[in-house]
Amino acid sequence: MLLLALDTATPAVTVALHDGSEVLAESADIDARRHGELLLPAVHRTLRAAGTELAEVTDIVVGVGPGPYTGLRVGLVTAATFGAALGIPVHGLCTLDGIAYAAGRAGLTGPFVVATDARRKEVYWARYDDPLTRVTEPAVDHPADLTEAGPVAGLPAIGAGALLYPAAFAEVPSGMPEHQSAGALASLAAAKLARGEELLPPRPLYLRRPDAKVPANYKVVTPK
Amino acid sequence: MADEPLVLGIETSCDETGVGIVRGHTLLADAVASSVDEHARFGGVVPEVASRAHLEAMVPTIQRALKEAGVAASDLDGIAVTAGPGLAGALLVGVSAAKAYAYALGKPLYGVNHLASHICVDQLEHGPLPEPTMALLVSGGHSSLLLAPDITSDVRPLGSTIDDAAGEAFDKIARVLHLGFPGGPVIDRIARDGDPDAIAFPRGLTGPRDAAYDFSFSGLKTAVARWIEAKRAAGEEVPVADVSASFQEAVADVLTRKAVRACKDEGVDHLMIGGGVAANSRLRALAERRCEDAGITLRVPRPKLCTDNGAMVAALGAEMVARGRSASAWDLSADSSLPVTDPHVPDPEAHTHSHAHSHTHDHDHVHELSRKNLYA
Ligand SMILES: [Zn+2]
Numbered sequence: 001m002l003l004l005a006l007d008t009a010t011p012a013v014t015v016a017l018h019d020g021s022e023v024l025a026e027s028a029d030i031d032a033r034r035h036g037e038l039l040l041p042a043v044h045r046t047l048r049a050a051g052t053e054l055a056e057v058t059d060i061v062v063g064v065g066p067g068p069y070t071g072l073r074v075g076l077v078t079a080a081t082f083g084a085a086l087g088i089p090v091h092g093l094c095t096l097d098g099i100a101y102a103a104g105r106a107g108l109t110g111p112f113v114v115a116t117d118a119r120r121k122e123v124y125w126a127r128y129d130d131p132l133t134r135v136t137e138p139a140v141d142h143p144a145d146l147t148e149a150g151p152v153a154g155l156p157a158i159g160a161g162a163l164l165y166p167a168a169f170a171e172v173p174s175g176m177p178e179h180q181s182a183g184a185l186a187s188l189a190a191a192k193l194a195r196g197e198e199l200l201p202p203r204p205l206y207l208r209r210p211d212a213k214v215p216a217n218y219k220v221v222t223p224k
Numbered sequence: 225m226a227d228e229p230l231v232l233g234i235e236t237s238c239d240e241t242g243v244g245i246v247r248g249h250t251l252l253a254d255a256v257a258s259s260v261d262e263h264a265r266f267g268g269v270v271p272e273v274a275s276r277a278h279l280e281a282m283v284p285t286i287q288r289a290l291k292e293a294g295v296a297a298s299d300l301d302g303i304a305v306t307a308g309p310g311l312a313g314a315l316l317v318g319v320s321a322a323k324a325y326a327y328a329l330g331k332p333l334y335g336v337n338h339l340a341s342h343i344c345v346d347q348l349e350h351g352p353l354p355e356p357t358m359a360l361l362v363s364g365g366h367s368s369l370l371l372a373p374d375i376t377s378d379v380r381p382l383g384s385t386i387d388d389a390a391g392e393a394f395d396k397i398a399r400v401l402h403l404g405f406p407g408g409p410v411i412d413r414i415a416r417d418g419d420p421d422a423i424a425f426p427r428g429l430t431g432p433r434d435a436a437y438d439f440s441f442s443g444l445k446t447a448v449a450r451w452i453e454a455k456r457a458a459g460e461e462v463p464v465a466d467v468s469a470s471f472q473e474a475v476a477d478v479l480t481r482k483a484v485r486a487c488k489d490e491g492v493d494h495l496m497i498g499g500g501v502a503a504n505s506r507l508r509a510l511a512e513r514r515c516e517d518a519g520i521t522l523r524v525p526r527p528k529l530c531t532d533n534g535a536m537v538a539a540l541g542a543e544m545v546a547r548g549r550s551a552s553a554w555d556l557s558a559d560s561s562l563p564v565t566d567p568h569v570p571d572p573e574a575h576t577h578s579h580a581h582s583h584t585h586d587h588d589h590v591h592e593l594s595r596k597n598l599y600a
Contacts, residue, residue: 036316036319036320036557036558037555037556037557038555039320039323040320040323040324040327040554040555041554041555043327044327044554054327054328069272069275069276069313070275070312070313070316073275073276073278073279073313073316073317073320074316074320076279077278077279077282077317077320077321077324078320078321078323078324079324080279080282080283080321081282081283081286081320081321081324081325081328082324082328083283084283084286084287084325085297085324085325085328085329086328204276204279206276210270210272210273210276211270211272212266212270212272212273
């Protein structure tokens with residue numbers, strides 16, 4: 001098995017290669033506005049670092065978000081197109097699950113909440129009983145609505161969303177991952193696939209409806 | 225000919241997910257998935273709705289095009305994609321897909337200009353473009369007059385709209401008349417029963433001191449809306465067919481008058497009309513008459529090739545391959561305001577580092593210089 005993992009749902013443009021037992025190479029750029037420019041060079045770099053090429057890859061894993069749409073789509077369409085060109089399966093994983101898994105590796109046990117930046121003063125979040133067990137569907141909310149007697153009150157919070165709104169969360173432990181790592185995502189996927197678990201379809205978790213304002217009704221322009 | 229370049233082109237600059245495949249000047253496939261129905265209730269293209277639809281449609285549309293063309297992806301000589309101009313988020317889906325596809329197949333990537341593609345598509349219909357070609361591009365997103373001595377390297381803007389695109393004016397008038405979206409086809413149909421001379425709507429920017437090749441449709445749009453409002457305010461019935469015909473006449477009159485004048489001024493004997501509005505029957509008829517009177521050969525592709533599609537992108541990509549133009553880099557950006565003067569986006573490294581390679585194109589460069597002199 002040679003697994004190529006990529007995730008563009010957060011400011012991290014991250015790519016990793018995993019052989020079923022360990023991460024062979026990983027690349028990460030943090031730039032919320034250049035996902036489109038950075039992803040393909042990162043894939044190329046990662047393959048090079050592992051001394052292999054795309055044709056050798058057997059599975060694609062992609063973070064399906066939730067995340068700001070424009071960047072999120074870069075990873076998803078890249079994964080889907082690789083899959084189609086190479087005739088290999090494309091698996092989706094919730095981006096927050098990758099961060100939770102990385103937090104577990106960094107020593108966090110749980111329960112805890114993972115929060116990423118959803119912009120517009122909101123966070124994408126989910127609650128975990130432990131690093132492998134998510135107990136809520138991913139959602140988007142104002143941090144204060146979650147923590148003031150809300151669903152994650154009193155829980156430690158990790159991720160860039162928690163770091164961005166430290167006042168809203170009870171505890172933001174240090175030494176925890178801020179951004180998504182494709183290495184963690186790949187390791188999680190490899191473990192799940194080895195157990196025969198079904199992963200998600202590679203479809204975006206937008207969680208918000210598109211901003212689609214109906215243009216104002218025809219305005220009378222004749223002076224009255 | 226089998227040795228002509230086989231290129232797949234991807235277009236996602238607006239609401240159509242287009243994937244086309246060409247071999248040189250021969251159209252092999254033109255697969256389009258449109259999200260227009262999802263935008264209709266908003267009365268215009270909603271960028272985020274378009275981008276979401278592109279992601280859904282991308283891989284299925286590529287596969288449909290390959291099947292339609294009856295070629296294997298491994299046989300392709302290159303992948304072309306609209307790098308701009310267009311809606312940023314929508315372009316990004318196509319550019320990302322094209323990069324992934326080219327990289328996975330080990331083929332060169334060509335990020336090309338949407339406007340130059342609209343011109344180049346006519347090679348699929350009427351054979352090689354004359355050099356130079358005068359092009360009038362009219363759609364919901366653009367209204368431009370372009371002079372193209374070499375569609376792969378030299379496209380010069382002569383004029384463009386200073387406010388609304390022509391197609392936008394059609395959409396707005398259709399909305400005022402409660403005819404729905406998009407407005408072009410329905411106004412064209414209703415105008416057939418109307419009198420184009422019934423109402424004398426203004427011809428924007430046609431005064432002696434106005435820019436000869438620029439367009440303005442905002443004043444026309446306002447004038448038509450006011451006229452309709454006045455009728456409604458007076459409790460009279462709006463003669464929808466006459467309004468449609470007279471409005472359409474004003475648009476077609478200005479567009480063709482300026483295009484023919486540009487041909488005469490520049491000594492160009494071919495006019496190409498592209499973009500969605502090129503499907504308008506009155507524009508076509510008037511252009512035919514005026515070109516014939518002026519001794520100009522008119523080239524208008526079939527309507528399906530005039531609206532946004534992947535075949536036009538593939539056509540320009542194939543020309544890039546045929547003329548040995550540099551491929552794009554893997555960090556190619558989607559550029560929502562890519563200038564029309566950039567027919568493609570070559571790898572910036574390719575120019576400085578591969579001198580040995582560029583020597584093979586010396587002939588082309590000499591050619592370009594002499595042509596430039598002609599129009600200096
Ligand atoms: Zn167009």
